[in-house]
Amino acid sequence: MKLLAENKKARFNYEIGEKFEAGIILSGQEVKSLKTRGISLAGSYVLAKTDGIFWIGVKIPPYQPNNVSLSYDPERTRKLLLKKKEIDYLIGKTSERGLTFVPLKLYTKGRDDGSGKIKLEFGVARGKKKYDKRESIKKRETLREIQRTLKTY
Numbered sequence: 001m002k003l004l005a006e007n008k009k010a011r012f013n014y015e016i017g018e019k020f021e022a023g024i025i026l027s028g029q030e031v032k033s034l035k036t037r038g039i040s041l042a043g044s045y046v047l048a049k050t051d052g053i054f055w056i057g058v059k060i061p062p063y064q065p066n067n068v069s070l071s072y073d074p075e076r077t078r079k080l081l082l083k084k085k086e087i088d089y090l091i092g093k094t095s096e097r098g099l100t101f102v103p104l105k106l107y108t109k110g111r112d113d114g115s116g117k118i119k120l121e122f123g124v125a126r127g128k129k130k131y132d133k134r135e136s137i138k139k140r141e142t143l144r145e146i147q148r149t150l151k152t153y
Contacts, residue, residue: 003106004038004039005041006041006105009042010103010123012128012136014125014126015128016123016124017099017123017125017126020090024081024120025081029072031118032063034106035108036063037061039059041103041105043058044056044057044103046120049091053080053082053087054077055078058103059074060074062074080120101123101124101125104121106118107121
């Protein structure tokens with residue numbers, strides 16, 4: 001498994017519940033671009049509609065900027081590949097108040113050399129309040145302080 005991108009802010013801004021792994025419908029140049037250049041998952045989100053689950057708000061730059069077809073849209077909506085039961089479950093989750101789907105990781109799965117299929121891991125998340133964020137910062141700081149004191153002894 002080769003990690004292509006990770007959304008580090010998601011764990012700080014959201015409480016992640018369940019996690020799902022989905023394939024993505026991509027064109028050939030998008031796959032090459034992801035494996036060589038990479039992307040940022042910040043600002044993108046997953047949306048459940050009646051006809052499927054979609055990944056919205058991600059910008060995949062062209063593989064060869066000088067040789068791009070006129071029809072290529074780097075910010076197009078990309079469909080995620082999930083099983084029918086998972087899609088129905090996620091559509092049911094959208095009716096719950098305060099839940100959203102946040103992309104967590106983008107990685108290749110399959111072969112050891114990183115040339116496998118590209119997968120997106122996203123989680124069912126609930127937004128954290130400001131005091132929850134302060135609490136997680138406080139925990140992180142105390143852990144750092146403990147590590148520093150143990151290191152000196």
